[in-house]
Amino acid sequence: MRVSIVGSGYVGTTTAACFADLGHDIVNVDIDQDIVDAINAGQSPIHEPGLDDLLDEHGSDALTATTDYADVRETDVTFLALPTPSRDDGSIDTSIIEAATETLGATLADKDDEHVVVTKSTVIPTTTTDTLAPILEDASRKTLGEDLHVAMNPEFLREGTAVEDFQHPDKLVFGTQDDTALDTLYDVFAPLIEQTDAPVVETDIAEAEMIKYANNAFLASKVSLINDLGNICKEFGVDAYEVADAIGLDDRIGERFLRSGVGWGGSCFPKDVNAIIAAAKNKGYTPALLEAAVAVNDTQPQRLLDLLNDYVDVAGERVAVLGLAFKPGTDDVRNSRAIEVIEGLQNRDATIVGYDPVATENMRERFPDIKYTSSAAAALKDAVGAVIVTDWDEFATLDEEFTTMREPVVVDGRRSITPTPDITYEGLTW
């Protein structure tokens, strides 16, 4: 099929490369010329395992990128993979997706055939039908349900494992309001459904939009619950990881997303939990449990720094921050817990030395004035304390490096390292 994807960030590029790999002809539209050039050169604009190989194979062949929306007219269906960021009050800002939708609609005005537009961005229930569809109808001068069709297909990929998640989905959700859109989604995903037997959830558009928020709100709350319990464990000298391993054996709980520590970050959980809270409040309902999940998450970085403070006064002293990305496997620092940790250390006048295998340049944009090193060993040397914020595998192999610290105090926010007798070690929840 001929498929276009508007927006070529984490979701758009991964989806484009994976669709091309399924045998479709893909046009990726983005306003950023550097991203477009990278894709056409067969290179990934983001750090995402497996994506370079797919782009190397399909870039500028089955997959082309462009800044020109006109190429969309040559395709049958367009997926919108545009940002839906938070406003200050937590609600989503739909201005970017609305503007792109208007440009798309105006472009489709010059297309004779019918067209299907699918929202892949995370949007509050009814956004597709009540906000985006009218914009498309006006700008394209097409008629919804006749020569214009809308759908919602939420994305569940995780950064760091995005390609793997796309290729082995737990489920596909098709939110539609007419058969043309539903049939089109089946046509696009047919090769994947055949390969994986992934269950397809057919539903209305608003349900599809809500499923995405419910999924993320549930997972974020699960992590906050294990963090809340983990904080209690710490008070009693109990190992929260042993407790989690045991409760995870109960099928009703499940073993995944029970890693307690410094909390959840990233471009999705914080944004989406706050957005659905704001949307619920706007309707007159206050979701107490979700508010508590955010509150617990907000306290974890502070608890990490308080533990460090129990051993060393960091004012004027060198402190190593190991891990800057919001999770391993990605260079994304959006809402990384490392941001709160660095700000907390700055408030305590520490001299901060950050290290991350791939996210340094992105964090340097946020904190240009702290020091960065090209290895964990270099960050640890002469430090009076170290905090572990991201669970990169390479931190598990650190050993002798800790002995080069001036005071070998290590506070682990991710259960990343095995303590040795040479260091003073504190786990956040164990």
Ligand SMILES: NC(=O)c1ccc[n+]([C@@H]2O[C@H](COP(=O)([O-])OP(=O)(O)OC[C@H]3O[C@@H](n4cnc5c(N)ncnc54)[C@H](O)[C@@H]3O)[C@@H](O)[C@H]2O)c1
């Ligand atoms: N990142 C994830 O892991 C993930 C997973 C599932 C869902 N989502 C959702 O998917 C959506 C996109 O997220 P993302 O992380 O890929 O965003 P992103 O910021 O990485 O990428 C968005 C892209 O859109 C481009 N863009 C902005 N305005 C444009 C316009 N008018 N026309 C064309 N391109 C334009 C930007 O240049 C950028 O490359 C969001 O709603 C997000 O919540 C993200």
Ligand SMILES: O=c1ccn([C@@H]2O[C@H](COP(=O)(O)OP(=O)(O)O[C@H]3O[C@H](CO)[C@@H](O)[C@H](O)[C@H]3O)[C@@H](O)[C@H]2O)c(=O)[nH]1
């Ligand atoms: O047991 C756990 C699991 C995760 N995390 C943290 O939670 C955050 C999010 O992790 P993860 O969910 O693996 O990464 P994301 O890429 O943010 O993926 C989430 O957000 C995406 C965007 O909506 C969804 O598509 C995914 O399904 C959803 O898992 C990270 O800071 C993790 O360190 C924990 O602290 N403990």
